[in-house]
Amino acid sequence: MPSFLEISPDKLNRLIGTPGAPAIVDVRTEEDFALDPRLVPGSIRRTHADVTSWADSIDADAVVVVCQRGAKLSHGVAAYLRHAGIDAESLEGGFEAWIAGGLAVPEAKLPRRDAQGRTVWVTRSRPKIDRIACPWLIRRFVDPDAVFLFVPTSEVLAVGDRFEAVPFDIEGVFWSHRGELCTFDVMIEEFGLASAPLLHLARIVRAADTARLDLAPEASGLLAASLGLSRMYSDDLEQLEAGMLLYDAFYRWCRDATEETHNWPSPKKGA
Structure with missing residues (x-):
């Protein structure tokens, strides 16, 4: 003890x-x-x-x-x-x-850190699902101080090169889709984070991100909430901050609440 x-x-x-x-x-x-x-x-x-x-x-x-x-x-x-x-x-x-x-x-999987000790990542602007899920995973399980740069698709690789930022969720880079897996799946695997709750969340993210909503019944809700956030925020970093709470909730559901149900009206005492 x-x-x-x-x-x-x-x-x-x-x-x-x-x-x-x-x-x-x-x-x-x-x-x-x-x-x-x-x-x-x-x-x-x-x-x-x-x-x-x-x-x-x-x-x-x-x-x-x-x-x-x-x-x-x-x-x-x-x-x-x-x-x-x-x-x-x-x-x-x-x-x-x-x-x-x-x-x-x-440790070998972690990108080189900047002068402030932070990992720096770059991806396409106007994120929806994978580009919010991946930053959530990184900040919660890899580097709480990670920096995320959202830039036009055509500039992702050049910005990554000039600013020593690691590109993700774009074709032709290490941190991206592989076969049927989305970038979130890949990060869980490569970072050694394959816990049951995160794998459950990964299936939901993959279903919503790849338009295979049949993979997880919760995927439709994640898709709807993600698209709603993308309409609410024009600033990608503000959307990311709002999305952190969304993924916090989905993670806690995957970890602690999958067996809980909710009905209305509630059962009467003694029934």
Whole structure:
């Protein structure tokens, strides 16, 4: 059982992917990281020795610190962060405990980060489904600070080249449709995020994005809501922010509420 200065892997797993998830900081040594160069979803790498120089840059209400075994490095960094006024906990058992039952993102799959430590992505403007679903997945499970550039279709590759942004959901690039799979499917597979709830959500996204609504009964609702948002917002980034809530809701339904039904009028007491 974790102490009041620790969080269990199970509890952290329930928070990851939700709007209220803590920032996750991986402080494993280079030697330990080389043994398994994967990351707890959504985490960033920092060195424990430099904690006093980067502690003030953490923009989060709560932080979970991860080291190899949940011992001196994570507890020491968490203590420094608490000294800086940040609510910080150590991951119980560290990365070794996490990988025993949790998802992990291969570091080699992550794009090069910019000077601010953010991944930068570029895609076609006027997003509908895949180009909202993919940024949601990235921000919730890969890089909470990811930057998304929406540009004319004809300029996606050139902007990617000039601004070192990774193109996605456009023909001829790595992060795009593959056969019957949409880009959201591909990202789940490549980032090692194949949990049951995300795979369920992926089927809904694929059905709505590829006009195969028979694949999932919920796809019609996602399509309708997505097209409605595209009519409500002329600014793609504002639409993305609104779409984040939509996908938060669909994810929580896939994870927690698929067995729940709703009827009206409600059954009378004692009936």
